[in-house]
Structures are given as structure tokens and as C-alpha cells.
Amino acid sequence: MKVIALNGSPRENGNTFFALSKMAEELIKEGIETEIIQVGSRKIRGCMGCGHCLQSENNYCAMTDDILNKTVDIVREADGLILGSPTYYSGISGTMKSFLDRLFYTSFRKYFKQKVGASVSIARRAGAVDVIHQLNNYFNLAEMIIAPSQYWTIVFGAAQGEIAKDDEGIQTIQRNAQAMAWLLKIIDATRNTIPFPVHDGRARTNFIR
DSSP: OEEEEEEOOSSTTSHHHHHHHHHHHHHHHTTOEEEEEEOTTSOOOOOOOOOHHHHSGGGOOSOOSSSHHHHHHHHHHOSEEEEEEEOBTTBOOHHHHHHHHHHHHHHTTTTSTTOEEEEEEEESSSOHHHHHHHHHHHHHHTTOEEOOOSSOOEEEOSSTTGGGGOHHHHHHHHHHHHHHHHHHHHHHHHTTTSOOOOOOOOOOOOSOO
16 A cells, blocks of 8 residues: 655745654554655646646646646555645645646546545644645545544644644644554455445536526
8 A cells, every 4th residue: 555645845854744754654654655745846837727637648637847747647546645735824835736736636536536635734823724624625525535633633833843842733643644544454455345335427516507
């Protein structure tokens, strides 16, 4: 089994990376391979709404000048996904938002269902709960299973490495990773005995006609 963690911070070795690394340690202890991919420091454009990915081979994005198409298969093939972002105006960092919009729009309809997701946000003081909700929205709409924990998966700190002093925050994300490992093992153990739900085509209703 493998989990991909996406680092949405522009600081490659900052507090978001530290938090993701702490979660990766717990997964590795459970025998689950984990890879952290740096997103936040890259140049990534937002979705243009062109619909190319809905028709293209392997549902690739029309924009080929950034890392999306180069990493999308790695993420799709993983059994679990961790999203990490700092708090920017009570929201996800801009580059991470652009990446996730395109990643999930090209993928969620058939690549992410019933996989396990977890999210973590870093804040100096406030606004991080909104970030967690925004990150989890991607999982919900992709019909993924969100790993639980004892509290919101937020770690507090400003200076590099400062989040190590937040004992409760570190414990919370470690338990989140432990729950993620547990869910991944349950899914793997029951894959051939308890099938995933099979749905017919999706009904769509516009509010304005």
C-alpha cells in the first residue's frame, strides 16, 4: 500500500513539510509506503474550465507546462492521499488550490472513490479550521473516506520547526495517520469479500433552467 502526501506550502522544508513528515512516520511504522510531493513552490495555473480532461486519453489536463500531468498518475495509483497546506487568509495556499482543482476535476469521477484521505493545516494563530474544511471538500466530492482523529488536524506555529512545540497538535495528526493506516488495512483486507457500492449514472439537476 502507498500514500501520497501533497505539500501545499511554498516553503519546501517548513512547518507543513514537518507535519506531513510526522504523519508519514506513523504510516511507515504500519508498513505503508509514503511519499511527499512538493506542490506549493511550483508555478501552477488554475483550471480553465475547458473540459479537455473529460475527453482526453487518461483524462489528462490540457495544460502541459507544469507538474499536474507529470504527477497525476502517481496520485491516482496511491491507496491514500494526505493534503497539507498553510493558512492563507483562512484558506488554502493559492498554488495548492490551483493544483487540487485540476487534480480532482481530472480524477475524482473514477480514480479516487473509496480511497482514504487525510488533511492537515498549519496556522500561526487562527483560520486553519476553514482550511481543513476546504481540503476535506475535495475528499467528500470524490467519495473518499476521511480518516478521523481526536480533534481538528491543525498544528500551530510560525517560525520553521515551531510546530514541534505543539504537543496536542502533533499528537492529533499522528493519531490521524494511525487511523488512516487502520482504514487502509481494513479496505485491503475486505477488498475481495465486501465489494464497494456500485452506482448507476449520476443525476444532475441545474437550479436555473
